[in-house]
Amino acid sequence: MTLSNRKIRVLMAKVGLDGHDVGARVVARGLLEAGMEVIYTGLRRTPEQVARAAVEEDVDWIGISILSGAHLTLLPRLRRLLDENGAEDIRIMAGGIIPQEDIPELSKAGVSRVFLSGTAIAEIVDYLMAETVHD
């Protein structure tokens, strides 16, 4: 007998002092409407707090919405913190204002995907549906 009811869980986080939250809100709503569980951290979190929350909440993804230009420092640090805590399998996606020329560096640092301005919510949902593996 199987009653399994696997849900995709996403931690939606704002790091640093960035106050832009329209992107985080509309993406969170889109994921909710697609049946996912979104945990919202609120504004002004440190990478340390986000990494800890992600482990406690056992999320599949961390979604970082960042429009403050601090992505090259904060995202790699978050990845490192996850890896150090045995959470290598929690993946990071990001969106917001991120110069395209920075994306290769972010990929190298372990950010799985960056969504830029103009992305349709369905594209994000499709990506998560396709990419999430539950072992």
Added chain:
Amino acid sequence: MSGAGALDGRTVRRLSRAISTVEDRADGYEEILSGAYRAPAKAEVIGVTGPPGAGKSTLVDALTAHWAGTGERVAVLAVDPSSPFSGGAVLGDRVRMDRSSDLPSVYLRSISARGEGGGLSAAVCDIVALLDEAEFDRVVIETVGAGQADIAVADAADCTLVVFVPGLGDDIQAAKAGLMEVGDVYAVNKGDLPGAKATVAEINGAIGVAYAGTPGVNKTTAGLITAQPASSPGRLAVLRRHGDPASDSTLWRPPVQLVSARSGDGVPDLAGAVDAFLGWCSESGRPAQRRRSRIRAQMLRTLSAALIAPYQQNAGQAAEDLAGSIERVLASATSPAEAVAELIRRGSR
């Protein structure tokens, strides 16, 4: 691993994954639970309920920080509603947990109700078992906050804390209707706002209808016996939870505490009232009773899920039987009740 002190990263990771497996009813969950329920149940479970926006999360944050500060290992389960359309959820209670979420001996988990009514999720009691196994001293559960419907927590918790706020106006009447029957301790939060004292008095008045004596522990005396109105609603439950003058030597009258979760004023006293109730429970031999009711609730939930499950599949004998019954009701050949009775008869063969 000792009861107090910091949680290490790997342990948290393991616990968190186990919780997901149990929530999802994913492969291996039975095995996880069979281990968990064999561990001694030691954690005190505090349920926090009350109308939306009453400050439950803020108060849970303050209480958790307080208990963690006394050396306890505390877990918080914050339950939020799920969307009836998609089954998804946005869980936001964490936003308010600034004082506790960074502490090394605190574990915080957001939980979607996943369609379950009553203010909790179907898996909450199972998750409590996992937390027991992980040697938490205390588990604080925040319910959905839907108001009077949030009473499932009374079965799940060792102590139910009901949070009210001043100035609810008419809403308080509606909210009170259900919540006044489940509280072991009451808090009037936002004590920094005008009208808080009046709300304390109002709730004390409502409690006075069903309870005599002074807030907290009372010796059973002749006076107290007659003060219990025989026809008060939920009287049997009250006798079970707060003492029966016929058989108990002491009785509990729920206290009403004024607090400001935001400033922290009154939080130590509120924590003290919760602990006083737990102390009275164990002196009067009630913990086993409480746990029995928690297990019963979880058994009923598990039982109904297990019974329904085969019928929810897309294929198989049960699903075919159900489809057949639907057709017969559709053709005005039987009623749903008769059809279900028939299904149960067939299923038990």
Added chain:
Amino acid sequence: MTRMLASRRRDLDMEVPDESAGQRSGPAAELIAEEARWRRETFAPDAARAERQRGFVTDCGLEVKPLYTPADLDAIGFDYTADLGFPGEFPFTRGDRGAMNRGEPFVVSAYSGFGEAERCNQRFRTLIDWGAEQILVALDLPTQCGYDSDHAMATAEVGQVGVAVSSLADMEQLFDGIPLDSIKRVGTLGNSIGPIVLALFAALGEKQGIPWANYVVNLQNDPLKEYIARGTQILPAEPAAKLACDAVEWCIDNAPNWSPMTVCVNHINAGGAGSSLGTAIALANAHYYLDDLLARGHSIDEVAPLLHMFADERHDFFVSVANLRALRRIWARRMRERYGATLPAAMALRMTVYGHGQESLQEPLNNISRIAFGTLAYVLGGASYVYIASYDEAVSTPGEQSLKVALRTQQVIASEHGFADTVDPLGGSYYVESLTHGVERQILDALGMIEEKGGALAVIRDGIGRRLMTEGAVRRQKAIDSGQRPWVTVNQRPQKPDVANTAFRIDPGAAIDQVARLQRVRAERDEARVSAALAAVREATASGANVTPSVLEAVRAYATVGEIVEIWRDIFGHFSPSTEF
């Protein structure tokens, strides 16, 4: 609220002409019947061939008819004298000043800042050279949130999206060679640190030897909208608003020609509210500040002229025009009727605007035309202080090239095409007057709802503001995703973003130099004077007195932004974040 807007929408629908219009009498009835005929016989067959399939509803929720006629003015009971009057006269619908752009055109402005003061100073000189008449300093987020550049919370953000200012020394450097009286206006946002930025500009004038009367400082200093829309809140909302009013009050006595508070629609609309609801929330905030200042014993004629508003409508050209006109009318009536204002300056609302449209990351040069159109709408609506987005808006903070285009765009609008030759050129348009009326009713309905719930603080506390904003933001996103709101190069003729659009980069040395300057200031200043000044700030704050004089003294002594804010955090505590999603 949504229900109210919907019923308004229905009201407008009812103004669509139909055959039952016979109840009206005279020429209007004839016209309505004629319009119905036109719709049937001429419009419908043509539209059936090609009418675009989108719903014709503005972002703020008003239905747009295919045609407007004098019958629409009749339907709203349009009365020229009562509704419009003359520019510079009550109810100021047509303009806050008599001659508007035909006299002194709007103030061409630049909002700019990056890195640290020395590098940014060079940029300011360049902008002024290109014709910027007002410099608004974009501060970095640590400064706006009350952290010095060497605070742990400032990591990775010093100088990123604005210039870092930790003390008066940074200001001196920032305006080196730029006397404050050499430009029309100068200022910054400083929403959560209002008295501090005010004091920094006041002390800078002293350093430059320029009397306060000889230059104009313009601050945003509107903390209430931070909690729902902009995100630099520090303290709980009530003390934050009190401190902002302290800055205004100081100006009443010391610099009445300054502009110490700009009540903002912009961020609330940007956060999802829609312009009418956003305007209503901003008005509720304005009432809150005004009530605070009046309760201190000042008169409305003294206080109101010091406030102005930052209007916003970024989606619909004609709604922009209508919004500004409606807002001026509402303001004038409220100042006169609610507060008994008598001076024109206390009733005539001046407006700042930030010209832009729906800038795309894809093919960013197209943004030049989007921004120009958005800006033009504001100018036609009668804005006084204009700054505008740059074409690289969706790429990064602007580089010099795009800032230059932004200034030139303003200059073109101010002088070419005859845009600025007559006052309120769209006044009397059937469409614009109908919209002005519709927008005004939406704003007043929403404001009524807000006041019923308890006003500005309730919007923050009960989460209604955030809830409605999220609904609005989601509605916008869905309109874009479904193609209902067209967006060229995104959902129309979609293009991939081009890597060649490189971002403006902040030199990593900037943060290092900034921290070095801050540490030098700390080492060289007179510590005894600083401690005494900070003790005075603490005392003034705790006692509830106006903090500005003590803050000014502290700033003069080179106390830092972070040191002053730390006192406030200590006394008032931390804001409570919103969970509304």
